[in-house]
Amino acid sequence: MAPKNATLHPAARPSRWLVAAAFLVFCVLGLSPLLIMFERLAAEPEALESLLNERTLTLLGRTVALGLGASAIALTLGLPFGFLVARTNVFGAPALRALGIVPILIPPIMMAMTWTMILPLRGPVMCALILGVSTFPLVALFTGRAAERIDARREEAATMVGGLGAILRMEFPLLLIPALGGAVLSFIVSINEFALCDYVSAVGKKFNVYAGEIFSNWQVDGNEPRAVATALPLIVLTLLALVPLMALRRKGRYGTVDGRFVAPARLKLGRARVPATLFCLFVVTLSSLVPIGRLLYESGGGPRVFSGVSIRRAAWTQGGGAAQNMPGAPGAAGAQAATDPGAVKLDAKARQEAVRAANNAALRAAGQVPIAGADGLVPQAPMRKVDMNAPEIKAALEAATTDDQSDMGGGLATFTANFKKSFSRAFELSRESLVSSLLFALIAASISLPIALVLGHAIQRGRAGGLLEVVALLPLIVPPTLFGIGTIVFWNHDWTAQIYDSGALVALLFAGRFVAVATLICSGAVASFDPELEESAHLAGAGPLRRLFGIVSPGVWSSLVGAWIVVFALSVRELDAAVLVPAANDTAMFRVFNAVHFGRDDFVSALALLVIFTVLLPGLLWSLFSKARLRILP
Amino acid sequence: MSSSPPPPAVECKGLIVRAGKAEILSDISLRIEPEEHVLLVGPSGAGKSTLLRAIAGLAVPSKGEIHLFGELASRPGELVLAPDKRGVGFLFQGGALWPHMSVAGTLDFVLKRKGQDRSARKRRIAELLEIVDLAGYDKRRTPTLSGGEAQRLGLARALATEPKILALDEPLGPLDAPRREALLDQLQSLARRFGLTTIHVTHDPDEAARVATRTITMTEEGALV
Numbered sequence: 001m002a003p004k005n006a007t008l009h010p011a012a013r014p015s016r017w018l019v020a021a022a023f024l025v026f027c028v029l030g031l032s033p034l035l036i037m038f039e040r041l042a043a044e045p046e047a048l049e050s051l052l053n054e055r056t057l058t059l060l061g062r063t064v065a066l067g068l069g070a071s072a073i074a075l076t077l078g079l080p081f082g083f084l085v086a087r088t089n090v091f092g093a094p095a096l097r098a099l100g101i102v103p104i105l106i107p108p109i110m111m112a113m114t115w116t117m118i119l120p121l122r123g124p125v126m127c128a129l130i131l132g133v134s135t136f137p138l139v140a141l142f143t144g145r146a147a148e149r150i151d152a153r154r155e156e157a158a159t160m161v162g163g164l165g166a167i168l169r170m171e172f173p174l175l176l177i178p179a180l181g182g183a184v185l186s187f188i189v190s191i192n193e194f195a196l197c198d199y200v201s202a203v204g205k206k207f208n209v210y211a212g213e214i215f216s217n218w219q220v221d222g223n224e225p226r227a228v229a230t231a232l233p234l235i236v237l238t239l240l241a242l243v244p245l246m247a248l249r250r251k252g253r254y255g256t257v258d259g260r261f262v263a264p265a266r267l268k269l270g271r272a273r274v275p276a277t278l279f280c281l282f283v284v285t286l287s288s289l290v291p292i293g294r295l296l297y298e299s300g301g302g303p304r305v306f307s308g309v310s311i312r313r314a315a316w317t318q319g320g321g322a323a324q325n326m327p328g329a330p331g332a333a334g335a336q337a338a339t340d341p342g343a344v345k346l347d348a349k350a351r352q353e354a355v356r357a358a359n360n361a362a363l364r365a366a367g368q369v370p371i372a373g374a375d376g377l378v379p380q381a382p383m384r385k386v387d388m389n390a391p392e393i394k395a396a397l398e399a400a401t402t403d404d405q406s407d408m409g410g411g412l413a414t415f416t417a418n419f420k421k422s423f424s425r426a427f428e429l430s431r432e433s434l435v436s437s438l439l440f441a442l443i444a445a446s447i448s449l450p451i452a453l454v455l456g457h458a459i460q461r462g463r464a465g466g467l468l469e470v471v472a473l474l475p476l477i478v479p480p481t482l483f484g485i486g487t488i489v490f491w492n493h494d495w496t497a498q499i500y501d502s503g504a505l506v507a508l509l510f511a512g513r514f515v516a517v518a519t520l521i522c523s524g525a526v527a528s529f530d531p532e533l534e535e536s537a538h539l540a541g542a543g544p545l546r547r548l549f550g551i552v553s554p555g556v557w558s559s560l561v562g563a564w565i566v567v568f569a570l571s572v573r574e575l576d577a578a579v580l581v582p583a584a585n586d587t588a589m590f591r592v593f594n595a596v597h598f599g600r601d602d603f604v605s606a607l608a609l610l611v612i613f614t615v616l617l618p619g620l621l622w623s624l625f626s627k628a629r630l631r632i633l634p
Numbered sequence: 635m636s637s638s639p640p641p642p643a644v645e646c647k648g649l650i651v652r653a654g655k656a657e658i659l660s661d662i663s664l665r666i667e668p669e670e671h672v673l674l675v676g677p678s679g680a681g682k683s684t685l686l687r688a689i690a691g692l693a694v695p696s697k698g699e700i701h702l703f704g705e706l707a708s709r710p711g712e713l714v715l716a717p718d719k720r721g722v723g724f725l726f727q728g729g730a731l732w733p734h735m736s737v738a739g740t741l742d743f744v745l746k747r748k749g750q751d752r753s754a755r756k757r758r759i760a761e762l763l764e765i766v767d768l769a770g771y772d773k774r775r776t777p778t779l780s781g782g783e784a785q786r787l788g789l790a791r792a793l794a795t796e797p798k799i800l801a802l803d804e805p806l807g808p809l810d811a812p813r814r815e816a817l818l819d820q821l822q823s824l825a826r827r828f829g830l831t832t833i834h835v836t837h838d839p840d841e842a843a844r845v846a847t848r849t850i851t852m853t854e855e856g857a858l859v
Contacts, residue, residue: 153730156692157788159717160724161795162747170743173734 014458015544022454023468029447029512030475033486040224040489047225051232056213060233063210066124066131067191073132074186078139079179081283083171086144088267090277096284097144098623103287104137105615107573107589108196110608113596114294122204127197131190133287138189139182145633146178147171152262164267177248184241191234192479194576195593202597210234211576214481224489231482238477246469249524292612298605301418422602423610430607433588436503438614440587441571444510448518448567449560456522457548461531469523476516483513484577506584510571517570518563521632525559526552562630565618572615588614641704643668643799643831644689649698651684651856658684659856662698668798671825671832675839676852682835683727685852686801689833690724691717703798718747722799723792723830727807729784731776737763737787738772744794762790765824782813786820793824800825802834806841818845 041047050056084090085097103111111130116122121129150171158170194211201207211234218227269276427434455472459465475483487509491500499505529552537551553560575593578584585594588611595604622630642665649662658681666672674682687693689700691713700708702722707715732740738759745755763769766786771779779787785805792800802821806814822845825832834842839849851859 151730153726153728154732156687156717157724157726157730157732157791159692160690160722160792161744162718163716166718166743166747170732174732 014454014462014548018454018544018548019458019462022451022458025447025451026455026472026515029451029508030515031471033483033490033512034474034478036490037224037228037482037486041228044225047223047229048232050217050226051229056230056233059208059210059213062124062208063191063234064237066128066197066209067187069124069128070131070135070190071183071187073129074136074139075179075183077132077283077287078136078182078186079143079175081136081280082140082143082179082182083147083175084276084280085140087147087264088269088276089273090269090280091273092277093266093280096280099284099288100140100280101137101619102292102616103134105569105573105619106134106288106291106612107575107592107608107615108134108193109199109575109593109596110295110612111291112196112199113604113608114291116200116203117294117298118290122200123207126204127193127200127207127209128190130196130200131193132186134196135186135189136283136287138185139179141633142178142182143175146175148263149261150174150264152264155264164270167267181245181248184245188238188241188477191237192576194479194481195579199596211479211481214479214485215580218481218485224485227482227485231479234479235477242473242477246473292609295605295609295612296419299419299422299602299609300415301422301602418602422606426603426606426610429603430588430591430610433586433591434610434614436506436586437572437588437611440503440506440510440584441568441614443507444514444571445518445564445567447507447511448515449564451515452518452522452563453548453553453560455519456524457526457552459519459523460526461534472516472519472523474516475513480513480574480576481580484509484580487512487577488581501583503583503586505581506578506587509577509581509584510567510574513574513577514567514570518567521559521563521566522556524633525556525631529555556631558628559631561622562632565622565630566632568618569615572611640668641701642666643670643703644833645701646685646689647699647701649685649688649700650696651681651688651693652696657856659688659695662856662858664850664858666831666833668703668831669825669829670847671822671834671842671845673839673842673846673849674833674835674852675837675849677854678837680852680854681856682837682852683803684856686724686803686833686835689799690722690801691715691720692724718795720799721795721797722801723795723797724801725785725788725792725803725805727804728781729776729779729788731779731784731787731791733775733777735776736772737768737774737776737779740776740787740791741794744791758794762794765793766790766820782809782817785809785817789817789821789824793828798829798831800830800832802832804836805834806836814841818842821845 081100085093085100090096108130111134112126115130115133116126119126119129155167155171158166162169191209192211194209194215197207197209198212210230214227214230214234217223217230455468459469459472462468478486487505491505491508493500499508533555534547534551537547542550573589575589578587578590579593584590588607592604592608592611595607619630644664644666646662646664649659650657651659662685674685676682684693688695688708689702691707694713695708695710697710699706699710702715702720705715707713707720732743735743741759741762742755745758750758759772760769763771766789768783768786768790771783771787776784776787789805800821805821806817809817821832821834824830834846836842839851843849853859
């Protein structure tokens with residue numbers, strides 16, 4: 001959306017004091033972790049030398065290929081899906097549209113947990129597939145919103161020329177730009193993803209990605225400059241992708257709304273309605289129903305291992321391929337191999353070794369035992385005291401040493417009983433973690449929203465809006481692992497020890513990382529808000545605060561709720577940055593990550609479902625109790 | 635030997651158009667003869683644009699029929715002839731130009747549907763731009779056109795479909811007085827040159843009275859006076 005502030009009366013511009021105050025908070029939460037890391041790099045520039053080695057370049061190339069693959073899948077699914085559910089008469093379009101958002105809210109590692117059980121694929125192909133399926137809603141959201149913003153008269157003009165075919169031909173170029181924008185975001189998310197690739201590596205052939213390298217470089221000897229240096233190529237890549245995206249956004253290329261906009265009607269697909277509906281159902285099934293259904297099935301005692309895969313994996317694990325240098329090491333493969341009924345060909349010693357490897361790896365994932373060099377892991381990792389009584393460790397150890405993975409013999413009654421049992425167990429063992437996650441996310445979203453509103457408004461109406469927008473994006477362009485390390489370094493001082501040791505650090509981490517997302521949502525909403533309404537309030541004597549909170553906020557309130565919900569959801573599902581922060585070890589997401597590296601059981605599946613439910617909760621409540629539509633995009 | 639009179643260009647019989655429960659057009663019956671320039675006037679919300687859209691096939695009647703040159707075009711709940719098969723060229727309010735296209739690209743988009751080869755299309759584009767006084771504008775992007783230029787390109791786009799009926803929805807609305815007069819003259823001469831039947835919707839009865847052969851007035855209730 002093009003900014004409309006060109007003619008805004010100078011006195012009606014945002015209050016400098018208010019913007020300065022919001023920017024200051026933003027600096028502390030979002031920029032300081034980055035600035036301190038770059039300051040460390042500036043003090044030790046020789047760390048940059050490691051950038052050009054062959055390993056780094058290979059990893060970078062592989063990660064870019066992964067990102068391109070994922071964004072291609074996201075584009076292929078998201079463009080037609082977004083258009084069909086937003087603008088055509090496919091059966092159940094509103095429900096399909098709502099379901100189409102779910103995959104981006106499901107933590108990618110949970111997608112990986114389910115899809116690696118269903119498909120025998122592993123390595124980069126599997127990662128790209130999961131990331132593509134996870135991030136296709138970004139493309140669908142952009143496409144759908146752009147399609148809704150094509151003026152009805154323009155569409156009718158195409159109808160007069162050649163019916164539905166002409167409409168599609170006319171609209172495709174208009175939708176391609178926003179769709180590509182969504183694909184670029186998919187690419188950015190994919191190249192920065194760490195936990196998912198780590199997990200897929202853990203249950204298959206070793207597959208490192210660049211985001212993991214940042215963590216490893218930091219972990220080797222706590223070398224912060226090296227971590228920043230390693231992150232630089234990813235930051236440059238993200239910037240290269242993001243800058244044109246933002247430039248197009250400012251030029252209003254994601255929508256074609258002008259003065260007297262007439263909303264278009266849903267297009268009638270005729271004979272194509274049924275196949276189009278089937279396509280949308282296929283996408284929704286692939287991206288959300290299958291993963292959630294699979295977790296439900298496992299929670300009810302269904303087998304956690306696809307035997308055809310597990311035999312191969314067991315053989316691979318037995319061959320000593322378990323060495324990994326990631327924090328979430330390959331223990332899951334060993335645990336599954338050891339407990340998989342399909343792996344009975346392994347001898348007792350191998351099974352015992354597999355269980356041991358699984359347990360050790362998962363403990364390492366929690367940062368709770370020294371990382372042994374013998375199995376190829378990076379040495380000298382930060383060590384912490386082992387807490388063998390941690391509920392997820394107890395539960396997972398119990399599962400990892402249980403031979404019978406399938407409890408489905410008794411049919412539906414057994415399934416229901418198992419289901420209830422696993423949920424009550426997950427809830428009982430992880431209640432505190434779920435409450436922590438909920439609390440951290442609530443605080444993060446509530447801190448982010450007012451800052452985002454003030455900054456978003458300033459981006460559209462202030463003098464240096466373009467510059468502010470770029471600065472506001474910075475927390476998003478650095479890999480989450482680097483942001484996590486930066487947060488640790490920034491807050492790890494005597495005078496901030498109370499914050500560092502408490503859950504407050506987690507809430508601050510989430511707010512700092514995701515305030516940029518909320519700011520973009522608010523900025524988009526303000527861009528589509530008529531500035532004359534603010535000017536008239538100014539002429540009526542309203543000051544900047546009253547204009548912002550009394551005129552602008554009510555006008556964009558559905559976007560504000562949308563921004564709050566997005567930050568909440570992202571915070572609950574955050575793992576890549578949180579995995580590094582000690583206080584975040586108490587989040588439900590971390591418990592799933594921790595437990596899944598011990599092996600799969602109904603506890604892990606039930607806990608994963610509880611996390612997904614928590615992520616979706618505000619959106620569900622909104623759709624149940626409000627008639628208004630949430631607005632994420634203007 | 636006596637020949638039967640030509641069928642009316644437009645004939646509406648008991649036309650009713652509803653939007654939800656609201657009746658936008660109520661029991662409209664009218665005849666428009668070929669090459670007439672009919673002015674459709676009435677207050678805002680009278681349903682003038684809806685009637686025009688129904689004739690063009692952009693709105694489906696709830697009751698009644700529409701015949702174009704004797705051929706059944708719409709009947710209750712159904713478009714017998716698709717909008718692009720009716721021989722109606724539509725000039726939308728504000729032009730409704732496609733914002734991602736150039737001037738030439740807009741016309742080329744229409745002409746491609748006719749299966750003409752590239753050189754024929756190029757010639758036809760030049761011809762159309764000449765007709766609407768936009769020669770030399772080929773490469774201009776549509777959002778850079780002024781209100782009058784946009785309307786003229788909208789007119790060229792409508793003519794590119796080689797229509798027999800020209801449907802004009804408040805075509806002069808965004809223009810100042812001199813440009814209104816110029817466009818009106820242009821519309822009149824084009825209608826005569828190509829033998830077009832023109833249905834001209836406006837809320838201002840004086841707007842095009844000098845070029846109209848007949849004025850039809852609609853009431854606020856969506857009926858004809």
